Amino acid sequence: GAGVSQSPSNKVTEKGKDVELRCDPISGHTALYWYRQRLGQGLEFLIYFQGNSAPDKSGLPSDRFSAERTGESVSTLTIQRTQQEDSAVYLCASTLQGMNTEAFFGQGTRLTVV
Amino acid sequence: RKEVEQDPGPFNVPEGATVAFNCTYSNSASQSFFWYRQDCRKEPKLLMSVYSSGNEDGRFTAQLNRASQYISLLIRDSKLSDSATYLCVVNEGYQKVTFGIGTKLQVIP
Numbered sequence: 001g002a003g004v005s006q007s008p009s010n011k012v013t014e015k016g017k018d019v020e021l022r023c024d025p026i027s028g029h030t031a032l033y034w035y036r037q038r039l040g041q042g043l044e045f046l047i048y049f050q051g052n053s054a055p056d057k058s059g060l061p062s063d064r065f066s067a068e069r070t071g072e073s074v075s076t077l078t079i080q081r082t083q084q085e086d087s088a089v090y091l092c093a094s095t096l097q098g099m100n101t102e103a104f105f106g107q108g109t110r111l112t113v114v
Numbered sequence: 115r116k117e118v119e120q121d122p123g124p125f126n127v128p129e130g131a132t133v134a135f136n137c138t139y140s141n142s143a144s145q146s147f148f149w150y151r152q153d154c155r156k157e158p159k160l161l162m163s164v165y166s167s168g169n170e171d172g173r174f175t176a177q178l179n180r181a182s183q184y185i186s187l188l189i190r191d192s193k194l195s196d197s198a199t200y201l202c203v204v205n206e207g208y209q210k211v212t213f214g215i216g217t218k219l220q221v222i223p
Contacts, residue, residue, distance in 0.1 A: 033211065042122070042215025043158070043201065056210060091157060095211065102148070103203070103211055105157035 002026065006092050006106035013082055013113055021077040021109045025094030032075050033103065034067060035091045043091065049075060082113045117141060118204050120214035128222050131192050135217045137202030138184045147178055147185045150201040152216060158201055161187075192221045 005024040013019050025032050034046040045059040049069045060066070064082075069075040079086055089108040095101040120137045127133045139147075147164035162169065164176040164185050175188040189196055202214035
């Protein structure tokens, strides 16, 4: 497809389990972003990739969270030992190289930790 | 100080009203600015870019004030369909894009 694709769209997991969330950005987009959005709240920045490197990981809330990107394409966000407070929508966005760049979002992964 | 600050609202306005939102940013080297719209339980989508000279798209006007480091969004003749959260977005260069938490607008019949 032409847009940003995220999978799964919904994930229910038990507390303590690990989860992997996937993002396929638009082809050719070098920058990729992960955000978290809790119900009724704003976007919370997690991590930003430029190519395969992550110049800014400052938003990752704890060492249970990690992310990687390979081939300047797909990215995975991994949450280990999930907690109930991890329940949120995880949004991925990508942008073209350049200064005046529109960010295109995927539809998100809704994570519920029970 | 947060990099991008917005009043979360909610702003409750009657149909037909004019409403304005401001957003302040802390990095004076920021290069480009945008307003995004997010509908309930949907992903954010670009509403409009904000140019130095200001720009208008129908009922929507966006302006940039570099000296005071804020951008604004003006919505005239509000419609029920304008009800959404409006996100201020700042590109600080090197593709680092920072989103504000959003301002919630509710247009009331």
